[in-house]
Amino acid sequence: MKVSILGAGIIGVTSAYQLAKAGHEVTVIDRQPGPALETSFANAGEVSFGYCSPWAAPGIPQKAMKWLFMKHAPLILRPKMDAAMLSWMLKMLMNCTSDRYAINKSRMLRLADYARITLADVRQETGIAYDERMQGTLQLFRTQEQLDASAKDVKALAADGVPYEVLDRDGCVRVEPALSHVRHKMVGGLLTPKDETGDCFKFTNALAAKAEAMGVKFLWGHTIKAVDISGGAVSGVHTDKGDIKSDAVVVALGSYSPLLVKSFGINLPVYPVKGYSLTIPITDVTRAPESTVMDETYKIAITRLGDRIRVGGMAEISGYTNDLGLARRRTLEHSVMDLFPGGEVGKGEFWSGLRPMTPDGTPIIGKTHIAGLYLNTGHGTLGWTMSTGSARVIADLVSGRTPEIDASDLSVSRYA
Structure with missing residues (x-):
């Protein structure tokens, strides 16, 4: 399957790595000249599986x-x-109630603990170093x-x-x-x-290099104009430098994700x-x-x-x-x-x-009502922490597999 990932921060690059491992033909599109040059560039450096609220x-x-x-x-x-x-x-x-807090924190801890396991897997698979x-x-x-x-x-x-x-x-x-x-x-x-702890910028760049060696294509300096839809399903991505045909698109544009999907009637909070x-x-x-x-x-x-x-x-x-x-x-x-x-x-x-x-603290990961359009965004202060777990979940969903953790309450549908 041809999968386009929009955004080359920590979420986009980890998603690319996991989707390439799953056997897909992956293209990552970003307006910057390289990986992790926006929100992932100089974050706090904490990978907070437990301090996660x-x-x-x-x-x-x-x-x-x-x-x-x-x-x-x-x-x-x-x-x-x-x-x-x-x-x-x-x-x-x-969401500032005791009941909502308990639900939201438990959901975040579930994903964060999965990220702890998957980050260890990525370290073992790649051997990359990042001041960890x-x-x-x-x-x-x-x-x-x-x-x-x-x-x-x-x-x-x-x-x-x-x-x-x-x-x-x-x-x-x-x-x-x-x-x-x-x-x-x-x-x-x-x-x-x-x-x-670890340097998110170093990790993202090192993993991008590993992903590229696996066949992932990175398109730098490309401004994303729109996701092309045909017959109610994704058909490609329109950029200022041309169109990229795609069977599936993963939106990992961080704070800019809502601006891209709004035209499809997706109210992304x-x-x-x-x-x-x-x-x-x-x-x-x-x-x-x-x-x-x-x-x-x-x-x-x-x-x-x-x-x-x-x-x-x-x-x-x-x-x-x-x-x-x-x-x-x-x-x-x-x-x-x-x-x-x-x-x-x-x-x-x-x-x-x-x-x-997001208003409830949990990222938005999963399908949308448009066939082939997926979201992996809204991680707030915990993008570095949750990145590898989120990437494994989205790779499973795109591949038609059931994720290893319950992901039913992670999609945008929880805000319906």
Whole structure:
């Protein structure tokens, strides 16, 4: 079968690899000159199989109001006359209940745990290196209120059989020795030991090279104009450089996916939520994290990537804008310097990307009402985490096989 994949970020490239393994003739189309040059380029670097939660949670509306007035706010809202933004925010608020949170988190953990298995498979099959570490995520609590609130996550982790450990100050320092310098600033933490870290850009490029060696064709610098439909089924892809005949099309365009499929009557509730990162060279290993420390106060992840520290986070709801605000850089610098002082933040590389978020936190993976048109998008902050699992699911669906995990509640039909 001829399969065209739209988008060459982490989701598109992992999908290409799995579809090529399944025996399909795969073409990847992207407007950029190479893989992972947009949202996958400099994300936080955490592969969070256990630290995996929907943003829509009980108490979030109240917290959001407080965050909007914080100097170093984890949430930035720039409202505008945008029906898609308003609709997405209302749907997200509807998911901020205990019942919805439990359903959504369990669904996300199911996919994330599958991604843990499939990522290990890809590593074994390819032998690629990407500054990977397997030392877990430490969610760091600065207040007792934060520690108490983690009980709902602990309950969900236990219910799904995901390993975890609730830590006191000494336990946090045992896991991350560099925190000994600031032990007075924390009350405890939640460790998910099966979590990993790694450079998503390096991984995506290395896997793209493996996929190309398997016969996958990459069309760089091609602007996608439309998906061609004939007789109610996919027939190809129309680009600014010509048409590509296709039996199936996988839309993996992240935040831009809704814009492409809207004309087909597919109301895809994916909206861009901008995140920022700062990549800093390590000058003193005794003041650097071993893995990922998630600063719960500022919702910022501080991750070790080889000889660098990647500081990433925040959620800015401002539409399809990708400017670099100096205030956002100051927030990243404040979080990392407060926990790991002494780094040369002035030398850090500042970046922003548009995360494709769904209102319930779960990505949208599966068929549409158009034969041959598939979606693999809406992963939000967890595209790197869920990529290999999502790719295996979509490859099975395109191939007419039943996925190894329950994927019935992952498709866009759940929003019908």
